[in-house]
Amino acid sequence: MSDKDLEDVFRDEWGRLLALLVAQFRRLDLAEDGLADAFESASRTWGGAGVPASPAAWLLTVARRRVLDRLRAEAVAARKEPLLLVEAEVTRAASAVRADSGDLVADERLRLVFLCAHPALAPESAAALSLRLVLGVPTADVARLFLTSQATMAARLTRAKRRLAASGAPFSVPTGSERERRLETVAEVAYLAFTAGYAPATGSEVTREPVAAEAIRLARLLRELVPGEPALDALLALMLLQHSRRDARTDADGLPVLLPEQDRSRWRHEEIAEALALLTPWVGTVPTGLAGEYLLQALIAAEHGVAASPEDTRWDRVAGHYAELERLTGSPVVRLNRAVAVAESEGPEAGLAVLDGLDGALPLSHRVPAVRAELLRRTGDSDGARTAYGIAIARCTNEAERTLLTRHRNALDAVPGDPVESPGDRDP
Template sequence: MTAVATDDDPLARVVREEWGRLVSLLLARFRRLDLVEDALGDAVETAARRWPRDGMPDNPAGWLHTAARRRILDRLRGEAMALRKAPLLVVEGEGDAARAGAVRADPGDLVEDDLLRLVLMCSHPALDPAAASALTLRLVLGVGTGDVARLFLVPEPTMAARLTRAKKKIVTAGIPFAVPSAAELPERLDVVAQTAYLAFTAGYAPGSGPDALRTELAGEAVRLVRVVLGLRPGEPVLTALLALMLLQHSRRDARVDAGGAIVLLPDQDRSRWHRDEVDEALALLASPALTGPVTVQAAGYAVQARIAAEHAIAPDAGSTRWDRVVAHYDTLLALAPTPSAQLARAVAVAEAEGPRAGLALLDGLDEQLPNSHRLPAVRAELLSRAGDVAGAHAAYALAIDRCANDAERALLLRRREALDA
């Protein structure tokens, strides 16, 4: 997808919200990933030129779909002429034939949800799981390449190269864009779960853009997990993931103030949390699906959910059992020793034992998180609490320089200004 609009442009918002659905519709009809991506990119570029001049169309997504469809048909006509395989009449009448092909290619009895169909298609076992998740985030859910790179803790050029390789493999290896049968679904669940988890993370911690959170993206991730769990009731990895998502999603209305500024967890109005979702999540954590042996992936989601549950069951921020939170992070690190989990544990230790204890645990993380703004932001906060104002200023400066999200940068600027107060 070509970046042609700023994040506050209406076109950019339409692209973010409708990209996945447009890709799904066009892929279901034409079955050509290369054509679909190029055509949608061309449509967005054309819209960026025409809409400011001619005005926003009444149905922006429909306009993009029509423009992309025409571009694909032009390409197909050109290919037909070049290869001299079929008369133009056949290409012009491709609609019914393509739809018939789609019915033959897909079992049709597994899912009716268009977006989930595309997620399942991108989770083909021939693709590396990480590449499949990254491709789905970029292609289906419209997460920017830079934000996908941040989720995978790699430089943006590295992620761009991975996405290119994955798309080339789909085209050159002839990987079919087809929904798996019910028997094939289990081998794709882990990738689907990981993709939904990353999409949810991108929704609540956008790496770039103006928004403090993208509630619609996070909500779509929750919905997808619910749909798949309906197909596989009691599946541990989905049960644990849904519990984690619901506990985090329940706080959505309290995460920003009326002006769109970020409200940190200790300052949130807990009466605005969705208690029905908290109760559902706690019930999922206690369900039989998670009482027996589970995979490492399911266990990781369950532990993260139990961390979120500690905040949910505390009547106020001051009542949070940070010792239990630290113990949960110890379990999580034993399952998956990621730098992000180490950073989060350092925060929990600082709450339980004081800022100096947390600061000591940040040593060595700079090499593992060289581009992260959250590491220097945490360091700045802990240095401030420890009374090192000069050190906190320097750490905030680094965090602000690295931060590409407008709402988070505004928060960091406010907190740096508060140091002098």
């Protein structure tokens, strides 16, 4: 078996097998270590001895043996109970869960999803833990996604697992009204994992797509496990639409390319089509809460996705979606984006009017002055634009974006009547 094949088995089986092990032994730490050992052992032996008939069953057996060894070792160390008693318990546990029932496994995976995204964890820890345990993303990659060292991430994951065990967080699927609330947390955690790959606060790296793609895998799995949820359909659509632009988002120098200037032939149109198909059943519905937020954000991204060129964008519709989103969330960031859309559909003065009063709500944001600068430039107020760019540059902590803002400010003194662009018009 090639490394590639083993990697495929790993991706397909990790979460399923881990969920089974957790269900059986109720120990996240031992289950994870045991399964990692089993995969490691597979990579050593399958090449020479050949691949077993059922790779998943082989892995589960080896992992169980590892966990049982550890449990025995712990029991001996604790010297609390006679060894035979432990042995009997361990044997009973080992035969309690069978691996072959599809429904049972889906249920176990869902329990694992809810456990990793438990509200007792900080959202970032929950996102990291979900990628690591539900999908088996290596700790080094999770660390890269959250811009931290592998050692720091390993410590954070260990802390999160300990906290789940110590606080008594259950390995179960919540029911009733609690289920809705917890599903929202799960969706938020998945989206946080995704956006972490796209929105670095500092540094020069603009995206870390391969790990963002893992978050999409998480969203797909959630939809599979909990079908018919508007929040999850909209979430996956939103992720796909944003992710579809990955090849066009940066130029050869690694600088961000704003939406209007992106080469739309480099967008992944099959992903856009998939997203549109996900959204179609929900268009015209009015979900509230998180489902409504994701749906409106996805519809906005879809308007961009279907426009053949920036000029073809239906800015009136985009502005309408933003207005609804602002009503739903009251978010000043949404208002900022609405200002850009309104400027595009009704002119820069109308956009500037929407910007009024935002500085108080977003005092540290570089995007408010950046948008104002661009809109002032379009009204012909170069001095006002220069001042606003200065404020934006001073506040911006991302190297790549700062370079771009500086370039725009310097261009003010060049040819008047350059093609327009809107600094606020980054991907949402």
